[in-house]
Amino acid sequence: MTAPDDGRTGPARPAGAAAGGAPDTDFRGPFDATRAATAVLDADGVVIGWGAAAQRLLGHEPGDVLGRPVGSLVVDRAGVYQAAADLPGAARARRQVLHMRHRDGRIVRVVTTTLPLAHGEAGPARLLAVADADETEHWEALQAMLRGLATQSPVGLAIYDTDLRVVWTNSALYREMGTSQYAGLGPDDMVASGQVLSAGYPPTLEETMRRVLTTGEAVIELHYRGRPPVDPDHDHVWSCSYYRLSDADGTHLGVCEETVDITDRYLAKQRLDLLVRAGGTVGTSLDMSRTARELSAVAVPRFADGVTVDLVDAVLRGDAPVSGTTGAARLVRVWSTPAAAPPGTGPRAGAEGAPATGPAGAASPAAPEGPAAPEGPAGPEGPATPEGPAAGAVSPAARTGGGARPGSAHQHVPYPADAPQARCLATGRPVLDGGPAAATLAVPLRTDGAPLGVVTFHRRGRAAPFDADDLPVADELVARTAVSIDNARRFTREHSAALALQHSLLPRNLPSLTAVDFAHRYLPADGKSGVGGDWFDVITLSGARVGLVVGDVVGHGLGAAATMGRLRTSVRVLARQDLAPDELLTRLDDLITQAADEEAAAPGSVTGAPAHGPGDIPDDQAVGATCLYAVYDPASGLCRMARAGHPAPAVLDASRGTVTVPDVPAGPPLGLGGLPFESTELHLPEGSLIALFTDGLVRGRARDPEGGLDDLSALLADHRDRPLSELCDRAVTALIPGPVEDDAALLLVRTRLLPPGRVARWDLGTGPEEAGRARALAARRIAAWGLDELAFTTEIVVSELVTNALRYASGPVQLRLIHDRTLICEVSDTGHTAPHLRRAAMDDEGGRGLFLVAQMTQHWGTRYTATGKTIWAEQALPPP
Template sequence: MAAPDTTAGGAAEENIPAVAVIDDEGTVIGWTQAAEDLLGYRPAEVLNRSGAVLLMPGDRAARISDWAGRFGDREHWSGLAETRHRDGHRVLVRVEASRLRVPEGTDAWLLSATAAAAKVTERAASLLEPFINRSPLAMALWDRDLRCVWLNDAARSLQRVFPHYRVGRSLAEPLPGTDVEAAAGAMRRVFTDGNPMIDREARWVSPDGLEERTLSTSLFRLEGVDGRPLGVCSQAIDMSHSRARDRLALLREASIRIGSTLDIQKTAQELADLAVPVLADYVTVDLAESALPDVEPLQRLPATDVSIPVFRRLGVASIHEGVPESLWAVGEAVFVPPSSPFTEVLASGRPHYEEVLDISPGTWLDQDPARAEIIHGTRMHSLIVVPLKARGELLGVTVFVRNDNAAAFTKDDLMIAEELCVRAALSLDNARRYTRERTAALALQRHLLPRNLTGGGAVEVASRYLPSDIHDGVGGDWFDAIPLRGDRIALVVGDVTGHGINAAARMGRLQTAVRTLAYMDLPPAELLTHLDALIAKRQEEEETDGYPLIAMGATCLYAVYDPATRRCTMAAAGHPPPALVDPTGDVSFPDLPSGTPIGLGIGPYESLELELAEGTLIALYTDGLIETREADIDTGMDRLRAALARAVLPLENLCTQVIDTMVGGTSSEDDVALLVARTLVSDR
């Protein structure tokens, strides 16, 4: 279908209305030059003929009947209509119809039509058209063939983003580098079912990738005076620099970035970095002492005549390099006057909002000359202070300031700041709880692990314990070296399931039980059998006493070395085998019978006895050393074999080398225990 030529000369170009007169029988009795210019019919071709010739074939009778039913008794009506050009294509027009009284006493209709795609001149413009053209809302009309028939100035300004914003261009026409399938499909659905589409977001990126636009588009169907669909109206607004959209993006980003780790300082800094510059020019995150485990109490710091240490700075960000607005660096105590907004927020738990920061004499700033000087020097003019509250406890405050940004904070900005702080406070509280429990568990773990290992006259020993950086940081991994009668030595390594302080406590119980059984001089297999029965019995007693049962699953490897015979007897309860490195540097993993883990009460266990050469290295370890999410135990054991090969270093250095090789600088997924022993060489 050819596009209508709406830019031809004459009446169409000047937008002179096309006028026709139709009598009450539907016969055309008047036809102007403007009507000929618009629809192509010469007077001789339409006068004294039925006006149905001006309509598209197929539904002429139904449309005429609809019009007669709707407007037959009116004096005036107007609306959109679809007409037929002489060459057969559709022309979308706006029709104004007025009833005429002719001398013969019969009625007629004066029809005045203007093409929807015609160029509107100031002389012909309606009262609404200047408003529509000045609107930032890009508006366009599309006919049933999805051909653009009209658009306003805002739509024309988007032609680089959407090249089909041109009168006469159809979405069905392919353009290089332009994908319009989604837009065309949406328009067809709206045209077909009549349901408008509201606020559909579309993203455009320039071919060079340097420019990006985000548009919010709405579509609704256009209907003619007969109620039948004629086309679609599209409305789009450029949201690329919308403050509301930036704020929503900020909250979405907050859910991803804030609290990415269980580290208090990192979480505080994430909040500060996120809010600058989208919300504020300068942000600080200051926490009270209650939120800061393992730091020097603020009460011990000396107060000044006008200010006291109330917070410790944990996060700060600014649009200015070097953060000239901040009097204190991260980690330092923050001093504030008792009457300041910061202490007021901490005491009340309610935010402080100053659209225009009051720096006049007589305010709290009189007691804080250093901060007043900074405020004047950096031109701070708008302030928000929001409490950090989580689970009913006040953790500190976050301060939002504007200086370079001339716009003052609004109530909407305050709401965004509060929402950010709510999310950050929960993450900070989680990090605080994690840090406290991890500190307590580490203290317990290190207290329970042997501090001064000795191999007596049998072996030289060294050890390492590495807490994990995941879960609760501390698990139930442990090791021990227990001197026995006859210069023999018992070497033990174990792994209690779980993490945190409970796992550390269960580990201590298991370690004590192993030492007690070891002093009874039980063989390894028998010792594990007694240990399994003991722990299973203890768990049954805890359950029958009405306390919540925390099942103690544990693996254990117990070995006894006799230097007189150079015999090493070992037994395992669900634990990986030891690594043995002979004096030549060859590494082997003995085929040790692996029984069930401790605590199931279904032993017994079997032992393996080996004769070791003098200078043999025995490496006992937990699975955290050899197993990761990316690699199974077999792969880990191969890596351990390579790390131990030709191990002639001092044992302390060897432990460090093995840990570095196996774990490196990555975060450990599980805690690691490593115990190495080298059999002594006789002097003979």
């Protein structure tokens, strides 16, 4: 394909050639007169002329072939050269694929064509042109491709000269536009109302193409919208690509444009993006009016110019909707936005944070896609314009997900029986209204076939009204909203189950431990919420140690209970990593801070939402958390603890009968982030009593926390010899005699020490012989404990752990065996690198030790200490 020869352009290069061309690139065909190998034959096929190109192709010099029949150079029987006299049609060329012998003996596959020459004195003669077959076939394929692009390709092609005026278009562009009268037009003159949609490009195609012509940088998939001559009443969207055209000498000829109509795909993507955005935006709270606002923020103005949400009044009260009822006279307006002005006009264009929309939800010319068209909330968060008595208002009932309360601003919105909203509820199907230009679309809010309400979408001043393609989008948007609103309705009916939820989140089957005896009590508040976020836990740790936890999530309701459940789970997970108390609280604080940041950045946290004052925090919202975590080691009697804004425990020394409150640095409450926590280490004699509690136990309207703590200390001292369960009951009865104003949790723990004969400890050297010594020491102690069945396994475990410590760590190594409810083997060293379990390959020399340990024991793990680390493994004891 070539551009017209107007004195400014030369022949276009073949498709696929790079701009400027490689140094050895030749853009002429193999049979071009300047390239083809030629020979002149007489009437008998004898060579009477031999060109230089023929010599280069076949290697024969003129003296070697002149006077010889050309057939002597042909070596394949199937393609024997035909003499000129045998060729039919004296004026026709004949092409053959032959194999000819090169001078050096190799075979060259060629294509030949023969043309008649004028008769001279010597009689009729022929011109034989010879070209490499592979090069010829490649060239012909390129030519076929170029013909296909011009006549058969579905991609529209146009070539612009250096003045960016059309000089050629292919058949696809003609079919797409319905006309071929484009010669001399500029790129922005080919369609009406053209607009560049892609962000980051100039506003016109001519500017974009000028940049391509100047820089040589191609543009790929630029989205452009306009109205073609074949369909002047509707917008189309094209994906356009541009690249510069140059000739063999590098002279710029112009710009080539490739276009594909992607209108259907573009609109489908717009609708899909709308639904994806709705999935992350609609239903971020159990607030009916907020959910309606979120739906409006997604739909306006990309899908509609206005949205109204009307709910059945029973839904606002929290009652279950009844199937088969229309509820047309019982609708209550909970949200409404005004119908927008025509795209690109009025105060809403650009003020909503999202562009106006074009046909069927596509962005209008005023709304380029990409970063230039932010998809943030599109609509005010407060009241907009009253399409009903309570347009845009947020009722107190909706803030808690409940029904309409006395004095609520919501009022009934009556609809006549023939109104789209009434028909929509009666049939349970969307209703398009507005005649040929359907500007109103009513969609039912339903759950399990029962009506929740109706959502009405409005379009004003748009080129395209609602149509059948919009129905699935609207239906999906409303279906997501219906789920959220139904969840909010259920919230008011689920408070009765909140207490059961709280109890299910608290520990029910705490382990039986050698290290401690314990008892616990939990009292929920007597307020309307009936559930809070206090919790406690007892966690088994490695080395017969035990983790003790008590925490308090401020607030009441499902939010506090759910937060408590997450915190308790997080503490158990972190505790199993054998973290020190201060490090565990630091990690827990990081998790809470990260979760709070993610919640604040969620799409539902929109600017302009109704603000809450200090006294407006809903009862079911958790607003903070405190925690105390302690680790007790029965082998040493040491207890390390740290707290995050939580009351310090009361500790009873059984031998002295005195109660003290250890000086545990308070630390900040969880969620503030960035502040350190500190641990305190206590040595507890056997039988010591630790009381861990939440402030609901010691704080009351008639008692300050210090007074409550004094009362608890006195009670523990006076009744220290009583069973822990009875002592818990006495403490709760004495400290909370009346109604429970706040949740209260109490965990009483009585410590024990492991008998010295159940703990064996050895310090090992650093030599390789220490592994064998460790095995021998462990074997003797296992025999002394009467655990002969575990001797073989224990020797393997000790050998592998000690060998790893000697090989990969430095400094002293210590081996400790603990005979508790399990047999515990611990190897400590000064290294800080933990081993990792892996499967060794067949040709690996090592790497199987830890795998064996994991297979032969119940549990294994690593915990870090101030001086290094400890690797431990537990084995179940044989049955008695």
